[in-house]
Amino acid sequence: MKRTFAVASGKGGAGKTTVAVGLALALADRGQSVRLLDCDVEEPNCHVQLGVSLTATEPATAPVPEVDTACCDGCGACAQACRFHSLAVVRKQVLVFPQLCHACGACLYACPQGAIREVPRRIGLVRQAEAESITLVDGLLDVGEAMASPLIRQVRQREAGTEVTILDGPPGTSCSLLAATGGADHVLLVAEATPFGLHDLALASEAVRLLGLPVSVVLNRCRGTAADAQAFLAERDLPLAGCLPEDRRVAECAARGGTPYREVPGFGAAMRDLLARLLGEAA
Amino acid sequence: MRIAVSTTGDTLAAAIDRRFGRTAGFLVVDLDSGASEYIANSQNLRAAQGAGIQAAQNVAATGAEAVLTGHCGPKAFRVLAAAGIAVYLDAQGTVAEALERFRSGEWEPCEDADVEGHWV
Ligand code: SF4
Ligand code: SF4
Numbered sequence: 108m109k110r111t112f113a114v115a116s117g118k119g120g121a122g123k124t125t126v127a128v129g130l131a132l133a134l135a136d137r138g139q140s141v142r143l144l145d146c147d148v149e150e151p152n153c154h155v156q157l158g159v160s161l162t163a164t165e166p167a168t169a170p171v172p173e174v175d176t177a178c179c180d181g182c183g184a185c186a187q188a189c190r191f192h193s194l195a196v197v198r199k200q201v202l203v204f205p206q207l208c209h210a211c212g213a214c215l216y217a218c219p220q221g222a223i224r225e226v227p228r229r230i231g232l233v234r235q236a237e238a239e240s241i242t243l244v245d246g247l248l249d250v251g252e253a254m255a256s257p258l259i260r261q262v263r264q265r266e267a268g269t270e271v272t273i274l275d276g277p278p279g280t281s282c283s284l285l286a287a288t289g290g291a292d293h294v295l296l297v298a299e300a301t302p303f304g305l306h307d308l309a310l311a312s313e314a315v316r317l318l319g320l321p322v323s324v325v326l327n328r329c330r331g332t333a334a335d336a337q338a339f340l341a342e343r344d345l346p347l348a349g350c351l352p353e354d355r356r357v358a359e360c361a362a363r364g365g366t367p368y369r370e371v372p373g374f375g376a377a378m379r380d381l382l383a384r385l386l387g388e389a390a
Numbered sequence: 391m392r393i394a395v396s397t398t399g400d401t402l403a404a405a406i407d408r409r410f411g412r413t414a415g416f417l418v419v420d421l422d423s424g425a426s427e428y429i430a431n432s433q434n435l436r437a438a439q440g441a442g443i444q445a446a447q448n449v450a451a452t453g454a455e456a457v458l459t460g461h462c463g464p465k466a467f468r469v470l471a472a473a474g475i476a477v478y479l480d481a482q483g484t485v486a487e488a489l490e491r492f493r494s495g496e497w498e499p500c501e502d503a504d505v506e507g508h509w510v
Contacts, residue, residue: 186447191438191439191440192437192439192440192441192443192444193440193443195443195444195446195447195469195472196447197446197447197450197469197472197473198450198472198473198474200472202443202468202469202472204440204443204465207439207440207443207465
């Protein structure tokens with residue numbers, strides 16, 4: 108059965124990528140083929156933890172308006188329709204600011220002269236690598252490029268038909284989070300069991316709930332039973348998927364480009380447990 | 391000749407607002423008649439992006455031929471340049487003082503944007 112799990116967090120550094128890669132490796136250890144889609148397109152680093160190099164690359168594009176000056180009468184309707192201010196019309200001349208364009212198509216519909224068409228603009232790369240039974244796909248946004256969502260959508264087009272897909276989402280609660288998690292069967296939110304971590308978790312869980320997706324939480328860096336954090340989840344009706352203990356070796360291993368799943372004693376087992384619970388829950 | 395000045399108030403005595411795209415508003419002064427008109431910029435203050443572009447279009451729509459302001463980013467500058475509007479940067483003090491400096495003829499319009507980014 109096809110299943111998609113999205114791993115996300117309210118902020119960076121909560122351990123999201125480590126959990127996403129850990130789950131993918133746990134699936135691979137069961138002999139199951141799995142797709143790992145790294146949607147953290149500003150800083151994709153699943154490949155580092157997997158220890159693979161991404162070879163197959165292809166450019167990713169987003170459509171941007173182009174104006175046929177022969178048909179344009181300078182009416183300004185396009186600039187009025189664009190709520191992202193990526194078009195300006197002065198002296199009957201249309202100026203396009205491609206880097207602000209969200210590719211919504213509103214200007215196209217607004218133009219009474221049919222003077223606008225869409226042309227592709229490069230925004231980054233989609234890359235792929237194979238490691239055992241894991242197929243890793245990631246997106247890498249070009250430097251200075253702000254339009255993450257179209258690139259995330261292109262990465263997600265490589266979601267598999269039959270296997271399990273693990274999505275590593277972008278940190279934060281922006282629209283890229285929604286682009287990365289929308290349509291997933293389950294969203295796993297990774298949060299540090301600290302007041303700040305829980306605050307970010309509350310924001311992220313609200314964003315995910317707006318999408319109507321089932322969600323559960325992995326508490327990371329727990330000291331003891333993390334009773335406060337558990338109470339916080341219970342109050343908000345957020346199911347707990349698992350607690351990972353405070354273990355500096357995990358972050359240290361990830362920071363030096365290692366694979367915590369294989370190298371930190373106990374972490375692999377914790378990921379296999381988490382996977383079992385997730386599969387049971389979503390069944 | 392009409393001049394648009396980024397400012398926090400609607401009189402000649404009001405202080406210059408150093409931001410262009412996120413200024414409180416513009417006082418558009420007709421140097422020949424002395425008449426002035428205030429355009430609020432409050433909508434742009436909240437814009438997530440492109441505030442400078444929108445402000446530049448609004449200024450162009452007033453028929454102004456010059457802008458006196460503090461800083462101007464590259465996108466707004468591109469729109470102002472396309473509209474044939476000269477941009478005078480680093481305005482200080484009040485609207486009246488900036489207009490005085492403009493009239494003195496010792497203020498060179500800038501050739502390029504002076505800042506990158508969002509909050510100007
Ligand atoms: S496609 Fe949308 S965001 Fe892009 S210029 Fe047109 S209206 Fe603006
Ligand atoms: S809406 Fe069409 S005709 Fe009007 S200014 Fe824009 S491109 Fe030109």
